Amino acid sequence: MTDSHKPTDAHKPTDAHKPTDAHKPTEAPELTIRDLTVRFAGVTALDGVGFTVRPGTVHALVGPNGAGKSTCFNVLSGVVRASDGSVRLGRRELTGLPPHRIAALGVARTFQNLALSPRLDVADNLMLGRHRLTRTGIAAAGLRLPSARQEEARHRARVREIAEFVGIADHLATPCGLLPYGVRKRVELARALCLEPRVLLLDEPAAGMNGTERHALTGTLRAARTSLGLSILLVEHDMGLVGRIADEVTVLDFGRRIATGTPAQIRRDPAVVRAYLGVSERRAG
Numbered sequence: 001m002t003d004s005h006k007p008t009d010a011h012k013p014t015d016a017h018k019p020t021d022a023h024k025p026t027e028a029p030e031l032t033i034r035d036l037t038v039r040f041a042g043v044t045a046l047d048g049v050g051f052t053v054r055p056g057t058v059h060a061l062v063g064p065n066g067a068g069k070s071t072c073f074n075v076l077s078g079v080v081r082a083s084d085g086s087v088r089l090g091r092r093e094l095t096g097l098p099p100h101r102i103a104a105l106g107v108a109r110t111f112q113n114l115a116l117s118p119r120l121d122v123a124d125n126l127m128l129g130r131h132r133l134t135r136t137g138i139a140a141a142g143l144r145l146p147s148a149r150q151e152e153a154r155h156r157a158r159v160r161e162i163a164e165f166v167g168i169a170d171h172l173a174t175p176c177g178l179l180p181y182g183v184r185k186r187v188e189l190a191r192a193l194c195l196e197p198r199v200l201l202l203d204e205p206a207a208g209m210n211g212t213e214r215h216a217l218t219g220t221l222r223a224a225r226t227s228l229g230l231s232i233l234l235v236e237h238d239m240g241l242v243g244r245i246a247d248e249v250t251v252l253d254f255g256r257r258i259a260t261g262t263p264a265q266i267r268r269d270p271a272v273v274r275a276y277l278g279v280s281e282r283r284a285g
């Protein structure tokens with residue numbers, strides 16, 4: 001890691017990210033998953049799964065490989081259709097809505113594999129994240145009308161605030177493809193925040209990061225919850241990080257929910273211990 005990529009004090013969330021009047025946090029609605037079932041040809045990836053992400057909390061979804069975590073995320077973000085069950089944001093039913101409608105309701109997600117445009121610089125990647133908030137039409141933007149210019153300037157200012165919050169402001173002019181993996185993961189997080197979401201779905205946000213980067217990420221996610229008033233649902237294999245940041249944890253195994261509780265309760269839960277032991281026994285055997 002070069003010095004320019006070391007998380008520095010500048011990467012600590014600063015006052016700059018504090019919500020301005022235009023971005024005051026609103027209480028996130030409850031995200032309620034009930035009896036969710038997803039069948040692919042011959043495979044039941046999710047089997048009657050239910051849990052609730054309470055407003056303003058961090059909820060982790062964990063489980064051995066193939067447990068159904070990504071499938072659950074794909075249903076929540078509209079990429080995969082549920083065979084049965086429901087997902088509600090407050091009173092609003094999300095199942096059956098396409099991804100852009102779900103995003104418009106304030107549910108933003110990041111992907112396990114980065115989904116950034118490598119040739120665009122960080123600022124432009126983040127501007128893409130603000131697309132749904134853009135009011136001026138394409139024609140006005142194309143003609144460079146004053147209203148479009150003012151709106152763009154407002155969005156660019158907010159992009160800078162979010163970049164400072166996530167600790168990537170030094171990289172705004174760099175094409176994403178040239179950045180180290182750990183920084184790109186942060187850009188992806190920033191892009192999701194650019195949607196001004198009320199619920200953030202993070203798919204393995206710490207994957208590929210070193211210890212220092214993970215530590216900095218923990219601080220950023222805590223600050224996102226507190227100062228932006230977000231609910232966060234994250235899939236993460238790093239149980240240390242889950243223990244530090246999650247208020248509640250839901251554990252899946254073979255498509256079923258086997259436990260929900262605080263990180264301390266989950267660590268002692270016999271069904272969870274069995275599920276993880278089963279994995280290490282399968283690996284050893």
Ligand SMILES: Nc1ncnc2c1ncn2[C@@H]1O[C@H](COP(=O)(O)OP(=O)(O)OP(=O)(O)O)[C@@H](O)[C@H]1O
Binds near residue numbers: 041
């Ligand atoms: N598009 C698909 N078609 C068929 N089977 C699928 C599809 N997507 C997932 N599956 C299967 O569904 C099950 C759950 O997979 P999923 O990727 O949701 O698990 P996961 O918990 O996210 O695993 P990992 O930790 O390895 O990412 C697996 O048996 C997987 O092979």
